[in-house]
Amino acid sequence: MRLSQMLLVTLREDPAEAEIPSHKLLVRAGYIRRIGSGIYAYLPLMWRVLQKVSQIVREEMDATGAQESLLPQLQPSELWQESGRWDTYTKAEGIMFSLIDRQERQLGLGPTHEEVITAIARDLIRSYRQLPLNLYQIQSKFRDEIRPRFGLMRGREFIMKDAYSFHTDEESLKKTYKDMDVAYRNILSRCGLEFRAVEADSGAIGGSGSQEFMILAEAGEDEILYTKDGKYAANVEKAVSLPADVVTSPFSSYQKLATPDTATIAKLCDTLKCSPTAVVKNVLYETIYDNGITVLVLISIRGDEDVNEVKLQNELVKLAADYDASTIIALSVPDADAQQKWSSQPLPLGYIAPDIEDSYISKKENIAPQFLRMVDKTATDLTNFVTGANESGYHLVGANWRDNFALPKLVVDVRIAQKGDRAFHDPTQTLQSARGIEAGHIFQLGTKYSQAMGATYTNEQGKNEPIWMGCYGIGVSRLAQAAVEQSYDEDGIIWPVAIAPYHAIVIIPNINDSEKVQVAEKLYQELNAVGVETLLDDRKERAGVKFKDSDLIGIPYRITVGRSLSEGKVEVVTRKTKESQDIPLEEVVSTIKNWVGNC
RNA sequence: CGGGAUGUAGCGCAGUGGUAGCGCGUCUGUUUUGGGAACAGAAAGUCGUAGGUUCGAUUCCUACCAUCCCGACCA
Numbered sequence: 110m111r112l113s114q115m116l117l118v119t120l121r122e123d124p125a126e127a128e129i130p131s132h133k134l135l136v137r138a139g140y141i142r143r144i145g146s147g148i149y150a151y152l153p154l155m156w157r158v159l160q161k162v163s164q165i166v167r168e169e170m171d172a173t174g175a176q177e178s179l180l181p182q183l184q185p186s187e188l189w190q191e192s193g194r195w196d197t198y199t200k201a202e203g204i205m206f207s208l209i210d211r212q213e214r215q216l217g218l219g220p221t222h223e224e225v226i227t228a229i230a231r232d233l234i235r236s237y238r239q240l241p242l243n244l245y246q247i248q249s250k251f252r253d254e255i256r257p258r259f260g261l262m263r264g265r266e267f268i269m270k271d272a273y274s275f276h277t278d279e280e281s282l283k284k285t286y287k288d289m290d291v292a293y294r295n296i297l298s299r300c301g302l303e304f305r306a307v308e309a310d311s312g313a314i315g316g317s318g319s320q321e322f323m324i325l326a327e328a329g330e331d332e333i334l335y336t337k338d339g340k341y342a343a344n345v346e347k348a349v350s351l352p353a354d355v356v357t358s359p360f361s362s363y364q365k366l367a368t369p370d371t372a373t374i375a376k377l378c379d380t381l382k383c384s385p386t387a388v389v390k391n392v393l394y395e396t397i398y399d400n401g402i403t404v405l406v407l408i409s410i411r412g413d414e415d416v417n418e419v420k421l422q423n424e425l426v427k428l429a430a431d432y433d434a435s436t437i438i439a440l441s442v443p444d445a446d447a448q449q450k451w452s453s454q455p456l457p458l459g460y461i462a463p464d465i466e467d468s469y470i471s472k473k474e475n476i477a478p479q480f481l482r483m484v485d486k487t488a489t490d491l492t493n494f495v496t497g498a499n500e501s502g503y504h505l506v507g508a509n510w511r512d513n514f515a516l517p518k519l520v521v522d523v524r525i526a527q528k529g530d531r532a533f534h535d536p537t538q539t540l541q542s543a544r545g546i547e548a549g550h551i552f553q554l555g556t557k558y559s560q561a562m563g564a565t566y567t568n569e570q571g572k573n574e575p576i577w578m579g580c581y582g583i584g585v586s587r588l589a590q591a592a593v594e595q596s597y598d599e600d601g602i603i604w605p606v607a608i609a610p611y612h613a614i615v616i617i618p619n620i621n622d623s624e625k626v627q628v629a630e631k632l633y634q635e636l637n638a639v640g641v642e643t644l645l646d647d648r649k650e651r652a653g654v655k656f657k658d659s660d661l662i663g664i665p666y667r668i669t670v671g672r673s674l675s676e677g678k679v680e681v682v683t684r685k686t687k688e689s690q691d692i693p694l695e696e697v698v699s700t701i702k703n704w705v706g707n708c
Numbered sequence: 709c710g711g712g713a714u715g716u717a718g719c720g721c722a723g724u725g726g727u728a729g730c731g732c733g734u735c736u737g738u739u740u741u742g743g744g745a746a747c748a749g750a751a752a753g754u755c756g757u758a759g760g761u762u763c764g765a766u767u768c769c770u771a772c773c774a775u776c777c778c779g780a781c782c783a
Binding site for chain 1: 709710714718719720721731732733740741742743744745774775776777778779780781782783
């Protein structure tokens with residue numbers, strides 16, 4: 110491609126709309142343009158990058174025996190009613206765009222394709238002989254994100270590869286899951302990315318095991334905890350660890366002490382000269398179930414620990430049936446305003462005890478009349494502990510479960526693991542922290558969707574069984590931007606060779622020098638002929654402009670047909686290292702071809 | 709949805725109760741030609757939208773819309 114003919118508009122200044130480096134650079138370098146919030150146009154250079162990524166994904170998926178197909182983005186609501194996700198996805202989760210056609214039929218724009226694929230499986234898969242099977246597609250997904258962010262990182266329309274596998278049993282599912290794990294590692298490695306596979310929470314998709322593939326980058330939205338021995342890595346949402354050892358409580362008798370101005374654990378421990386591990390703190394949450402019922406949740410947890418809201422949410426979803434609901438739509442720590450809506454009197458904030466009376470909750474419609482009390486495992490074994498006295502300015506010390514407080518029946522694990530905690534598998538290892546961008550996520554769905562939608566197969570005994578399913582996603586457009594986030598410098602993008610829009614660029618510093626133009630043209634032709642995807646900067650611009658643009662758009666190899674041509678050489682600069690060398694004209698093509706081939 | 713901010717030329721910004729300017733970019737010409745050239749000239753804006761206050765609003769007020777940032781959601 111000749112730059113003189115390409116739509117390439119680069120900006121000198123950072124666009125105001127962008128916050129993180131990769132977003133700024135993609136806009137500045139003319140790769141993307143925002144059309145609306147979370148909606149982007151992929152310009153010619155970007156589309157090439159996306160095609161490169163897609164092709165790598167395709168090759169690795171095909172290598173596992175998966176088959177490419179293409180499912181509709183426009184999906185009838187009936188399918189989603191069947192799986193039970195229509196209401197949660199259009200209302201509670203609110204992630205699906207929905208619309209009504211002229212026949213008053215309700216449709217959704219596909220945020221994901223479990224329903225469609227399960228309908229196909231139900232139709233087409235009849236016998237165990239057809240299994241296992243893995244179908245995938247690469248297409249745009251639509252999600253009504255509450256807050257689109259960071260360019261392609263969280264768009265409302267984005268490109269994703271999603272795959273769905275079908276099996277006779279769990280063992281077969283696990284095998285494909287493992288294959289996908291390997292394929293995903295290959296994909297990310299081939300894209301030239303630094304990444305980590307981590308244990309993950311499976312969220313709204315559901316199912317049992319799930320693993321995320323995180324591209325390591327400071328701007329990542331997720332925190333990863335891992336051990337240096339490489340044996341453990343998990344999203345902080347899912348991570349587990351050993352809590353710190355308990356320091357014995359200095360109190361031996363049960364009594365109430367005045368502890369003014371100790372609403373925080375730190376101040377309390379300072380005043381009472383005790384360890385936070387001797388404290389039972391009681392954290393209040395407010396959750397709203399999808400049937401509109403508000404439930405006040407009181408979690409008793411050890412003073413030095415914090416609540417992991419994802420784990421808490423999972424616990425609350427499990428309890429939904431107790432409130433005649435199917436899922437929760439909100440979870441928050443109620444602020445003063447929120448408390449006013451349900452409290453009958455001001456709460457002794459900072460001094461709450463595990464047995465705070467239910468009478469603090471006003472009798473109102475849609476508000477559960479009792480606190481949902483649960484205790485985190487870390488707090489169950491404490492003895493002679495310190496906790497609130499349900500009275501501002503006072504704490505109880507030397508307290509014990511059973512003697513002084515009933516231990517809540519719900520014993521849960523909702524503590525958040527933190528950097529520095531000891532690892533479960535090996536207490537000599539401590540958890541390290543890193544930030545990452547979730548580029549891929551693989552799930553073992555089990556029979557959740559097949560049972561809901563009646564997708565069964567006939568086994569060897571002639572009996573109908575639900576099909577076991579797995580699903581596997583990669584954010585193609587997100588991955589592309591994450592690659593930039595991981596690799597750039599003050600001059601611009603540094604693409605890994607495998608996903609760069611072009612491998613090389615031939616620059617003619619002076620377009621009026623016809624000899625150099627001829628040499629450059631010839632080089633350009635020859636490079637392309639041997640498979641080195643090459644740009645020719647034949648624009649009527651000064652050399653400086655061409656160098657700046659070349660660095661900004663991040664082409665891996667830059668060939669300048671300039672001064673050294675008098676010695677029969679051209680200058681070749683590697684974008685990543687900025688290393689420059691003069692290479693004899695006749696060797697350039699083979700040299701670059703080699704470099705590109707080896708990447 | 710809660711909290712915060714911003715909307716003025718293609719981009720980045722300044723500014724004013726009397727209807728607008730700067731830098732970059734764009735176009736023309738001359739010179740220049742290996743790290744975003746210099747000079748001369750030119751084009752380009754219903755000052756986010758709708759109301760209101762006012763003799764007069766881009767400026768003050770109100771509402772709405774859009775965009776961005778912090779939280780819950782997710783590839």
